[in-house]
Amino acid sequence: MSGGNGRRTNGFEECAFFLIKSDVRKSSVELANAIARIPGVEEVCFTEGKYSFLAKFSGVQAAIERMQERLEKNTAILEIDRLNAPIVMKR
16 A cells, blocks of 8 residues: 555545646646646646546645646646546555
8 A cells, every 4th residue: 555645545545547638739848747746736647649647636626636737727737627536545
């Protein structure tokens, strides 16, 4: 199990994954760094296809909601899909 800062349910950490589509006219590196600096963000991965990034965020549900609101305010982000992961199992 992860040692992150998310809520634990029955010993398992709660988190969310954000699939983020960005404006191709904006700097991907600058956007990835801005996302990575948000408290609770554990990873930001560059992806191929429809989405530009996958960001893993740990926190309670209210913090996950605030994270999405913060991302939606960024003008370099065109679309966000959130996948809640109430249980994360790791080896």
